Amino acid sequence: MAEDYSDHLLALVEHDLLPSSYEAVFVAGSVVQGWGNTGSDIDIYVICDEAPSGVVSAHRVGLQPDAVAVSQLTTNDHKLDIEYWQDGQVDQLLDKVSWKEFYSSDVSGDRLSWPELRLLERVDHAVPLAGAGWLERRREQTRSTAIRSLMVSRALNYTTLFIEDAIGQLESGDVESAVLSARLAFGNVIDALLAGEGKYGQSGKWRARRFRAVEQDVISFEDYWAIETMQDFQPDEPAIWVRRVVTTCRQIARQVVV
Structure with a gap:
């Protein structure tokens, strides 16, 4: 009711x-x-x-x-x-x-x-x-x-910027900043994916809710949640996690329709 x-x-x-x-x-x-x-x-x-x-x-x-x-x-x-x-x-x-x-x-x-x-x-x-x-x-x-396409474009633009930051920071030895940039890139590429399905929003605190509210076959909730909560992150080898997340971001971005 x-x-x-x-x-x-x-x-x-x-x-x-x-x-x-x-x-x-x-x-x-x-x-x-x-x-x-x-x-x-x-x-x-x-x-x-x-x-x-x-x-x-x-x-x-x-x-x-x-x-x-x-x-x-x-x-x-x-x-x-x-x-x-x-x-x-x-x-x-x-x-x-x-x-x-x-x-x-x-x-x-x-x-x-x-x-x-x-x-x-x-x-x-x-x-x-x-x-x-x-x-x-x-x-x-x-x-x-064009709000859906605009929000997709916006999130993809930020994804690209943060991917470039993460790579550049790794190359310069600033691994801690690279981890943060990779996290931001992932959040934005997920926002782009969800916006493409008509579920756009500004607040990251509702990202998991928005994820569950759409049907898509690009990434499972389990795989999304594993990266969102950094389940596979190894403090002794942060660069491995950064590169894996960057690769995932690129794979998702290629499947998002503006």
């Missing part, structure tokens, strides 16, 4: 955190995906022209206006993190990840801020509290953008 989040909408009303006029309200994040724990926050998005007057904090974004108002509310059961986005900001964000932009500009994804990427990755699993039609329309629009 689906979780009922309607009490959170009432909580916003009771604490004057819901504007008098809005287009949609939805919840998203780890709790909605079934990944949360007792300490997890509930992430709420409100689409409106203007946040309530009492909201004074903000996240900076590369849009106009260049800020997203944010607020927090602690109820008896949960801590609510609330973001207030304008509909026009969402339009601009979708334009940023359009196929036209993907083919005509930098595709590294670094020009997308953390709040922007987080909204894009959460729209797909969000649960509406109000304005279900708005959310479904934006969900379909997001799926038709």
Whole structure:
């Protein structure tokens, strides 16, 4: 049975955190995906022209206006993190990840801020509290953008950079740094693989969850987890592990479709 989040909408009303006029309200994040724990926050998005007057904090974004108002509310059961986005900001964000932009500009994804990427990755699993039609329309629009390919390209770019770092550091005798670079390369190539299957995300803490949520035959969970947790790492011979991980990264990267 689906979780009922309607009490959170009432909580916003009771604490004057819901504007008098809005287009949609939805919840998203780890709790909605079934990944949360007792300490997890509930992430709420409100689409409106203007946040309530009492909201004074903000996240900076590369849009106009260049800020997203944010607020927090602690109820008896949960801590609510609330973001207030304008509909026009969402339009601009979708334009940023359009196929036209993907083919005509930098595709590294670094020009997308953390709040922007987080909204894009959460729209797909969000649960509406109000304005279900708005959310479904934006969900379909997001799926038709280049966000999947952009996130794959971004992760592959970082994979290449960290592989080059690991090799160069080994050659210069900086083995400890090479180990760290190899770990970063592996995390990014797995992110690229998962993004290619439509499961992209920014936080490494959910990588294993994202891995289990997709079906692919490039690498098994057991083999992934062995490298992620460095099960075969030998402190006396770190270079062997680095070279093995670099080889694995290259093998996976060749099978990822942008």
